Amino acid sequence: MGREERDVVARGARLAEAARNVAGDHGRAVEAVRAALAPIHDAAVRRELDAIPVARLQDVTEGRLRLGGVEQSGLRTVGAVLDAGAYRLLQIPGVGRRTVDQMLAAARRLSEAVHETVAVHIDVDRPEPGTTALVVALQVLVEAGPEARRAVDRAGALSQRLEPLLADARPVAGRFRMLLAGPERKARALSAVAELRPLVDEADRGRVPELFAQASVDLLRGPSSDLAAWSDFELRSAEYYSLLAEISGAAPDAAAAEGFLPDEIAERVRAQRLHDAHRRVSLRGYQAFGARFALAQRKVILGDEMGLGKTIQAIAVLAHLAAEGQSHFMVVCPASVLVNWTREIEARSALRTMLLHGPDRRDAFADWKERGGVGVTTFDALRGFPAPDGGEIGLFVVDEAHAVKNPKAKRSQAVARWAERCERALFMTGTPMENRVAEFRSLVGMLDRGVAESLDDGDALAGSVAFRRAVAPVYLRRNQQDVLTELPSLQHTDEWEELSASDAEAYRDAVRAGNFMAMRRAAYLRPERSAKLERLREIVEEAGENGQKTVVFSNFKDVLRVVEEALADGAPVFGPLTGAVPAARRQQLVDDFAAAPGAAVLLAQIQAAGVGLNMQAASVVVICEPQIKPTVEHQAVARAHRMGQVRPVRVHRLPATGGVDERLVEMLARKTRLFDAYARRSEVAEATPDAIDVSDTELARRIVEAEQVRLGTTDGAHVERPDGDRLRRTDGSVTVKP
Incomplete structure (x- = not known):
């Protein structure tokens, strides 16, 4: 037994020690988060229990308890019952041992349920010592990044293989040990060395020791100042909350996170491997499932509600396929989000991007064909590019896919040609298909003709479960309320205004002329006496005094111009962002708005800003007039109330009494109830005859x-x-x- 064998064992021992060290360093960082989280979580549980009336114990016991005497004794909440305990409860007249036992058992079940489901919200505007300690502890892991997590996973896998081999190879470490070992032990030691050699050689070639060392350095670097940690939390809150959910185990309901897919499809998706070598962002559980769904099913529609990170899921799929050797990818999207796509891919992955847009797009396309990477283009530009031959495109991504639901449109036909000739396609839309099943079927037909042909109105009429089952092979949708437990609150307020005499006169003129759109904006036509405009000023001024940013939405450019003039003397005003503003300029406006210190206002045409732009810098939203479709308002609000938002969002809609606004609000409320009752669950909108929207006309x-x-x-x-x-x-x- 020579020096070479002893060297192999020594290298294996050093590698095993480095693996143990990085796992330990990561474990200590995780325990620091758990220690900081525990008192905050316990306090949140306590608040919930103190808010649950004692009458709820009737629900848990199916009405078997008599609680009148308990409430009369002053124990009015579940928390108070738990605090009282058996002895105090038995002192209440008319309450016996059996009732006490049932009551406490029911209270404990409620407590356990609250403990599992309560979400911890980190209030960035009111930092306290407890939440500061939690943010500081989380920052260590966030700063270490996905590379540290990869190192820990690699360390765990290596340790499982190294430890038993090193134990068997121990006699090789010294000459006398080997001499004293019996024949069987010697044979086992030599066999272990033979298995160790390729393991440590492979680790050296992959620079695994350096990976472990760097991860340990990052995890041991220690937290920065409290102020720096809070600033980083505001910038990357989604990553903080993702880690917090993972460490606390407060993951969303598994069925909801998996889009209520049938078991056989969900099992296949869970078994799909997901490479992360080219990815620079951690995924939430539901996001990893979405990426696996796209990989396992090959051609799919990802219909997650806005704000859940569809772009990140697409990037995860791109990174996985690049790790498997694919070189060419294509993303087609509205012009308004071209810049956002290129930024996201460059920031979240190691993939090369190529913008295929503008006067030089043909030259850029030729360069992309030659060199590869992720081409990013628009629907209209795609029509000018030759459709690929089979197999050359690793993934074809279509963002805002509802834009191609009309099969007669040229852009739809171009997308259909590309989807047919690509082995994998990922269509993405946060817009539920809200008109007719036929339009949804058109999208599905681009991806799986068999599913499309089997889909008929009867599936939708049968209810959400039947419809989900029919489209499950190609369609996955999750909702914010199901998977983003940490999202700050969203408060809607209708600020009803009485029209001034001047407003009323303008409104009557518009009605007399039969001009529907003039009726909708009449309250702003005479700004010097506009009641709505006065209220809008007050909302914006109040937000400004609190250092909050506001986004103001209107359907009308002339209303935005009036608002801009009215706010000229206050906080900085950005925009208006309209459909006529070039894509790059739109993104720049949003970036400038977000970067402005303190209060600021962004003016945006609601249709133009409802697609692709992230406005989570705003915590106040003003909608100047009710919209015709509820989804238009929902999408606009979701641009601010989305993953990454760290403050509660207040939405102020400004309807006027007695006219077109009142009638629209009534119709919107009815449509929204129908939509929530059917579309959110079935993933297409109102398919029953009485639920289909009348046309705008x-x-x-x-x-x-x-x-x-x-x-x-x-x-x-x-x-x-x-x-x-x-x-x-x-x-x-x-x-x-x-």
């Missing part, structure tokens, strides 16, 4: 005619379409003017 006609009757101005000769084309009334009917 029909809605406008009804409202205008009703208002003309109410105000006695029925001499109008036309009704304005919502998109600006005028409708002309002839013999009591309504026709589109040529």
Whole structure:
């Protein structure tokens, strides 16, 4: 037995020690988080229990308890019952041992449920010693990053293989040990050395010792100052909360996180491996499942609600395929988010990006074809590029895929050609398919013709479970409330305003003219006496006094111009961000707004800003007028209330009483109830006959005619379409003017 064998054992021992060290360093960092979290979590549990009325114990015991005497004794909450204990409860007149036992058992079950489900919210505006300690402890792990986690995982896997081999190879470490070992022990030692040699050689070639050493350095570097930790938390709160959920075990409901997929598909997805070598961001559990779903099913629609990180999931899929040797990828998206896509890919992965847009797009496309990477282009530009031959594209990503639901549109046809010729495709949309099953079927048909052909209106009519089962092979959707337990609160307020005399006069003129869109913005046409504008100023000023940023949405450019002039003397105003603003400029406006110190205002046309742009710097949202479709408002609000938001978001909608706004709010409430009852669960919108939206034109006609009757101005000769084309009334009917 020579020096070479002893050297192999020594190298293996050093590698095993480094693996143990990095695992220990990581374990201590995790324990520091748990220690800081425990008192905060216990206090949150206590608050929840103190808020649950004692009557809830009836629900747990199916009404068997008599609790009148307990409440009369002053024990009005579940927390108070637990504090009282058996002895105090037995002193209450009419309460016997059996009742006490049942009551305490029910209270403990509720306590256990609260303990498992309560979410810890970190208030960035009111830091306390406890939350500061938690943020500082988390920062160590966030700063160490995904590389440290990879090192720990690698260390665990290596240790499992190294430790038994080193134990068997121990006699080789010394000549006398080997001489004293029996034949069987010697044979086992030589066999262990033979297995150790390739292990340590492979680790050296992969620079694993350096990986372990760097991870240990990062984990032992120690926390920075409290101020630096809080600043970092504001910038990367999603990563902090992701780690917190992982360490605390407060993961979302597994079925919800997996989109309620059938068991056979969910099992296949869970078994899918996910490489992370080219990825620079940690994934939440539901995000890793989404990436695996796309890989396992090959051609899918990811329909996660906005704010859940669909882009990160797509990048995880790209990084995995790049690790497997794929070299060419294509992302097609609206022009407004081109810059955001290139930034995200460069920040979250090691992949090369190529912007295929603008006058030089053909040259850029040729360069991408030659060198590879992730090409990022628009729907319109895609039409000018030749569709690929089979197998050359690793993944075809379509963002805001609802934009290609019309099969007759040229952009839809171009996307369909590319999807057909790519082995893998990932369509993404946070917009539920809210009109008809036929439109959803059109998207599905680009990915899996068999599923599309098997899908009919009957599946939707049968309810959400039947529909989910029908589309499960190609469709995955999760909702914020199911998987983002740490998301700050969202408060909606309708700020009803009485029209001023000047507003009312402008509104009556618009009704008389039958101009639906003028009716909707009449409250801003005479800004010097606008009641809505005055309230908007007050909201923005209050936010500014609290150092909060505000985003103001309107459907109308001229309303945004009025608002801009009205706010000129206050906090910095950015925008307006409209459909006419180039994509790169839109992103720059949002970046400048986010970077502005203290209070600031961003003005945005609601349709233009509802796609792709992240506005979580804003914690106050103002919607100048009710929108025709509930999803338009939901999407706009979700740009601020999304993963990464660290403050509660307040939404102020400014409707006026007695006119078009009141009628729209009533219709929106009805649509939203239907939408929540059906679409959020079934992933397509109202498919039952009484739930399908009337067209915008029909809605406008009804409202205008009703208002003309109410105000006695029925001499109008036309009704304005919502998109600006005028409708002309002839013999009591309504026709589109040529």
